[in-house]
């Protein structure tokens with residue numbers, strides 16, 4: 001298995017990773033860099049992106065955030081796409097309103113824990129806790145090797161149980177780990193993030209104060 005990271009190692013977002021095995025290729029994410037406008041000029045130079053190439057077996061979108069899918073609308077229309085079913089719905093709906101939304105001709109869907117064979121690659125998706133709905137980590141097996149791509153994830157959201165479950169039962173015998181990591185900590189947070197539940201309670205508390213203030217006025 002060979003891996004080429006086209007974008008995402010020197011900046012936040014714009015992720016695009018090409019994997020090759022048995023002369024076939026699989027791409028993980030076609031992200032829009034955070035500091036540019038959407039344009040086909042920014043599409044990485046991968047064979048099969050602009051013109052059909054049977055060696056490119058599929059492009060997987062890990063989740064519906066622009067820095068992971070935002071250039072996918074510029075792919076030639078016969079590319080086999082793979083993403084979550086809800087993610088596809090989100091991209092389709094947003095195509096009406098945003099310059100990065102997209103509809104695709106050929107789509108296979110990721111499902112938590114369900115193996116998917118594409119060419120020489122076996123993809124095992126792991127549903128993630130993330131601020132984007134329908135986000136996955138991906139275990140890719142080919143050539144007798146295993147690569148794990150974390151995609152974006154967190155451990156303090158509404159699906160934090162998935163993260164805990166993953167820590168208890170991580171995939172074994174991983175040869176290569178590609179991990180996203182933009183926020184390990186935050187100044188002033190004393191090492192602990194507020195959870196979604198913490199924030200919800202804070203919103204309720206602040207709303208209550210505001211309502212009281214309105215009544216007294």
Ligand SMILES: [Zn+2]
Pocket residue numbers: 063065068130132152
């Ligand atoms: Zn994300």
